[in-house]
Structures are given as structure tokens and as C-alpha cells.
Amino acid sequence: MHWYLLCQLIKRDVLLRYRGAMFGVLWVLLTPLIMLSIMAIVFGEVFQTRWTQQQDGVPFWLVLYSGLIAFNVFGDAVSRAPTAVRSYPNFVKKMIFPVAILPLVPLGSALIHAAFNLAILLLALAWTGHLHFQAALYPIMLIPLLLGTVGLSWFIAAWGVFIKDMTQIVPPFVQILMFVSPVLYPATAAPASLLPLYRYNPLGAVVEACRSAIFGQPIDWRAWIAALLCGVVTAALGWLFFRRSREEFADAL
Amino acid sequence: MRSDDAVISVHDLGKSYRLFKHPGDRVKEFLCLGLKQYHRESVALEGVSFEIKRGETVGIVGHNGAGKSTLLQLVCGVLKPTRGSVWVHGRISALLELGTGFNADFTGRENVFFQGAVIGFSQNEMQKRFDEIATFADIGDYIDQPVRTYSSGMFLRLAFAVAVHVDPEILVVDEALSTGDAAFQDKCFRRMEVIRNGGCTILFVSHAVGQIARFCKRALLLDHGRLVFDGPVSRTLSLYVNNAYGVKQNEPDSSNFSQSDSADGLVRRPYYNDAEIRLGDRAATIWDARLIQGGVENPSFFVPGKRTRLLLNVRFHVAVDRPVYEFSLKTARGAMLFGTNTSELGTSEKAQEKGSDVTVCFDFDPYLDAGEYAISVGISGLAPTGSVTHDRRYDSIHFHVAQPLASGGRLAINAEFHKVVDVAQLPTTELVKL
Numbered sequence: 207m208h209w210y211l212l213c214q215l216i217k218r219d220v221l222l223r224y225r226g227a228m229f230g231v232l233w234v235l236l237t238p239l240i241m242l243s244i245m246a247i248v249f250g251e252v253f254q255t256r257w258t259q260q261q262d263g264v265p266f267w268l269v270l271y272s273g274l275i276a277f278n279v280f281g282d283a284v285s286r287a288p289t290a291v292r293s294y295p296n297f298v299k300k301m302i303f304p305v306a307i308l309p310l311v312p313l314g315s316a317l318i319h320a321a322f323n324l325a326i327l328l329l330a331l332a333w334t335g336h337l338h339f340q341a342a343l344y345p346i347m348l349i350p351l352l353l354g355t356v357g358l359s360w361f362i363a364a365w366g367v368f369i370k371d372m373t374q375i376v377p378p379f380v381q382i383l384m385f386v387s388p389v390l391y392p393a394t395a396a397p398a399s400l401l402p403l404y405r406y407n408p409l410g411a412v413v414e415a416c417r418s419a420i421f422g423q424p425i426d427w428r429a430w431i432a433a434l435l436c437g438v439v440t441a442a443l444g445w446l447f448f449r450r451s452r453e454e455f456a457d458a459l
Numbered sequence: 460m461r462s463d464d465a466v467i468s469v470h471d472l473g474k475s476y477r478l479f480k481h482p483g484d485r486v487k488e489f490l491c492l493g494l495k496q497y498h499r500e501s502v503a504l505e506g507v508s509f510e511i512k513r514g515e516t517v518g519i520v521g522h523n524g525a526g527k528s529t530l531l532q533l534v535c536g537v538l539k540p541t542r543g544s545v546w547v548h549g550r551i552s553a554l555l556e557l558g559t560g561f562n563a564d565f566t567g568r569e570n571v572f573f574q575g576a577v578i579g580f581s582q583n584e585m586q587k588r589f590d591e592i593a594t595f596a597d598i599g600d601y602i603d604q605p606v607r608t609y610s611s612g613m614f615l616r617l618a619f620a621v622a623v624h625v626d627p628e629i630l631v632v633d634e635a636l637s638t639g640d641a642a643f644q645d646k647c648f649r650r651m652e653v654i655r656n657g658g659c660t661i662l663f664v665s666h667a668v669g670q671i672a673r674f675c676k677r678a679l680l681l682d683h684g685r686l687v688f689d690g691p692v693s694r695t696l697s698l699y700v701n702n703a704y705g706v707k708q709n710e711p712d713s714s715n716f717s718q719s720d721s722a723d724g725l726v727r728r729p730y731y732n733d734a735e736i737r738l739g740d741r742a743a744t745i746w747d748a749r750l751i752q753g754g755v756e757n758p759s760f761f762v763p764g765k766r767t768r769l770l771l772n773v774r775f776h777v778a779v780d781r782p783v784y785e786f787s788l789k790t791a792r793g794a795m796l797f798g799t800n801t802s803e804l805g806t807s808e809k810a811q812e813k814g815s816d817v818t819v820c821f822d823f824d825p826y827l828d829a830g831e832y833a834i835s836v837g838i839s840g841l842a843p844t845g846s847v848t849h850d851r852r853y854d855s856i857h858f859h860v861a862q863p864l865a866s867g868g869r870l871a872i873n874a875e876f877h878k879v880v881d882v883a884q885l886p887t888t889e890l891v892k893l
Binding site: 208210211214218222225226296297298299300301302303368369453454456457458 | 476477483485486532535536537538539551553555556559560562564565572573576577578579581582
């Protein structure tokens, strides 16, 4: 495996986003800070929303943010996957390069941003006195999501090489997924008839598990393990598909 | 089938591209699992087989679109063959195109380390090589500037420096050197010689016939995706050059060749360089050449600046209307010092009939530093369509120049030193008059 090269690529990706900006890499911290502050003001003061099942008096915006972090790892990585290989024709055609690691770069950079987001969230939780030791499980809860994202990224990146439309198709789908998954609301808010669907939606299961971890509530391990299996299968299929289509990349680009 | 010391083995290699009229056709073809064809095939390479041994330096020539770059990409594993197989043993460092993989927004230094990571070197391993790379590239403080501020020459310098300093076992260079200036090209070739002597195999594509001739012992000629010739560089180049300039190919008739060889006096001269590159259609041939200085034929050392005569014997096998005699002088390393021909000298030579045999001479003063030099001679004909090379013998004569009075550099310009007390007393009055 090309771990060192992958790390370099991710580093470049993150640095490149902020290169030339006045605050530079500081934006990695500033953006979540601003986001969380806005949410605190809007949902805490202006638009006093309540989580349907109030989690021991935790403010709505903290509950929302803890789920959003997990979803955004998926959303950011997958939205950028269509161009992950496509935007590096030189790496594909003119260099001896392990192309398979390219789709992992958006995920890596999404994870780095998520780490800073999580740090800010934990600080906010500590500030408001809601920090629970079970929050340490958060990264582990993410594993099924990571596997699934890796698989989807491989798949979408390969298609993105052949079909330019993928850049247009994928982002709305990510939006739709956010609305149909229990990200902005708890799964229990769904009508009873749709509940199993919500419970075993791997994306939803992970988001729920992450939220439970943060607030020290019992984790639905059955749903989580189902999501893990789903992630493993997605990753394997994505890898197979990517490897098969890789031979055509140079011709298509 | 593969020999023991082969590092590259290519067998019946073919590459064709699937051309789709519309991007959607690719999806359609994928969805119907190959039951229906939506594409057209375009063949880039067909039935190519060869083997390259460890430490060999092989040139690849051919017209645009002959498949040279495709072949290199296949060898590098960037493209997958449609047919046949490529077997490569060893770490490849490739310069398929200039500075690919360099990110314009990052500095030269960052890009060097990144290139190292691509090849598989850790930060530490690259750190050890970095100074050497920076020295070789010789771009000064620009190494810490974003690459987008670089000139194309600086780009080449850095890219090449990285490629040759990562201990490649196989070096693949595609056209890259053509943008560098002469001094840098010279440096590149010296470096390539060093790594070749270290056992590195080099595959080299260039349109510059001179570069190939100078650097490779063997060359492959590709034409329309087929391997037309694989052999000694002189034969390959003469086939290529003759094709390239549209001269009808005199089929290499073996009896004809042996006959002309036996009549060739130059090959038996002690100063003859058997690594000469000989090009041309041989409608006229140079069958002997002699160097005379101070009445002595072929002295073991030449005196700098003393009148020297180059005698050429030329036989015309067909009538040539406007013959042009050529001669040029290079250092043994291959740096061009001087070249001229009778057309440039302003003399138009009289037409020669078929079967005529003439002796011509160039007189010159070799104001040269001590060292080894090579002379190239040639005969060509001016036709209404352009110049036709009949016989050009690159670097066919070697000679030595003895130590001059003052040395340093390649030219001896008879420099004298005077301590100036009074300008009026300087021995050369012309200076004062100026």
C-alpha cells in the first residue's frame, strides 16, 4: 500500500484548499467554529427547535451538529469522488502512479475536517456540561461509513472518468440522502411503517450510533453491525469495479 | 524464451483504442455487456516484439503517430496492452512528459518530495538526495517558489533532475530533452551516462537524430504502429532519415554494400572512428579522408592554430547536378564547435557525372584547446525539392590536439599577456588607434 503517498496527497489536498488565503490553514478551525456559533444562535435563540426526543436537555444544535459531522464525511467525500480521478489525467496517462488511491483523497481530507469539527463539538459539549466519556467511541462508530464511502468513491470515481455527468448527478443525490436519513431528525420521528427502513439504512444507522455515542445513550449494535457488513460489501464491490475499469482510464481521459 | 539478463521483454504487443462517438455509447456498451458494439477500433501499435537487456541504451525513432509514445506508455504500464504482453523487471523512472505530476501551486521543493513519494521514497530518503537534485537542476532560489513561476527550461531541469536521481533501474525518456538548452542537454547526457554505467537501462525517444546517434548503440524504428527495424543505431537512423525526407529507399542490397565497403579507404585509417554514424542514400560516397598539417599526413598530435587540410575522396555513382561538400567539427563529447559546407562558403561546385571520382579539400586553422575532437564529413546534393543527403559520416575521424600555450576552455585563441605601463608602447598598435 502507498500510505505515505496517500498521506502526501491528502496533505496537498487540504493545503491547496487554503493556500493563498489570509488565514491559511486556520480556516480548518474557523469554518466549524463559525458554523456551530451560527447554529447555536439560530436554533438556540431565534428558532427554538427541540429534538423530538430531548436528549437529557442537550441543546438541539449540539445534537444536530454531532450527526452532521458523520454525514458530512460521507457527503464531502462522495460529492468530490466524480472528479477524484478525472481531474488528474496526468497521473493516469503520463506517470507510473497507483491510481486507486486517488478516490481516497477526498475522504481523507473530509476526515481531517471532521476531526477538527469533532474537536470543536467536544469543546462545546464540555462548555455546556454535556460531555460524556462514551464520546470516545465516535471514531469507531464511523467505521462502517468509512468502508461504504471508500467503496462508493471507487465506484463513482471510475464512472466519473467515463461520464462527465457524474459531477452533476452525485451532489443532489447526497442532498436527498441527507433528507431521507435521520440526520436532521431522529429515526424515531419517522412513521412506524417506515421505521425498519430507517433503522437499517446503513447511513442512518451510523449517524444514529454516532449520536448515541456522543450523548452516552445505548447504541443499537444490531443496526451498526448490519451497516458494517454493508460497508465491507460496498468496499469490496467498489474495489473490484475500480480495478476492472482502471485499464480503460487512460483511453477515456 | 526470455533471456536471463533481459529487463524488458515485449512480445507481440498490440494496442488499439476504442473510439466512442458519444460518451453515452460507452455506457450503452457497458450495459449490454459487450453483446453489441458501439465503438470503432483505432490501432496504435501492432505485433511489436523485442527484448532489452540490462544496461542497454535503446533509442526509438519514428514519425509522429508512429506509436513511439504509446510503446513507452505500455512499457511503463500506464496503458494496458490490447494484445500481447509486456514484461518489465526493475524500478522504472519515467519522463513521459515534462513535469507531469508537478503541481503548479506548490514550490519546487514540495514537488520534488512529492515526486519522491510517487516513486516510493520516504521523506528521509528524499532528503538525502535533495541537495544533489537541487544542484543538478541548478535553478537557485526558484526551488522555493511555486512551480507556476518557472520557465519551461526550469521545469525541465527540475523534472529531469528528479527522474535521474531516484536510482532508477530503467529510465524512460520521451522527447523531454528537446526543450533544454545545449549546456543542460550535455549535462543530462553525462548524467545518463553515469547511471547507464551503473547498470541502468535507458529507453529514449527523440526526434533529434543527433541525440539518438550520440547516446544509443541500438535503435528501434517504428512506422504506423509496426516495428520496422531493430538494430545498430546507424542502420536504424539511415532508414529513418531516408524515409523521413522522402528519398526513395535504396534497398540495402548486400552485394552493393560489401563492394562499397571494400572500396572504403577511410575504415582502414588509424584515425577512423568505428562508432561513426553513416546516413544517406549513397548516390555519392566519401570513400576516403585524410588530415594533413604542416606537410605531415595524419600527425599523432595537431598543433593548435596551424593551417590544416582535410582531403576528401568522393565518388559519384549517379550524376549529381549541384553537389555540396560538408564538414563539421565537434568535441569528443559531441558538442558542436563548427560546421560549414560549400554552399555556405559561397562556392557552387560544378555538376558531377555518373562514375566521376573527385578529390576536394577544406583548409582550416584548428584554434583548439588540447584534447580529442571528431570530424564529420558529408556530400549532399541540392535538388529543386531541397537538399538530399548522399553520404554523411558523422564523427568518422578522430584527432588529438596538443597542449596549446595557454589553456582553459575549448578554444585556443593565442592569448598574450602584457603589463601595460604606457599604452603607446603596446606591441599591437591597432588597439591604440581604436
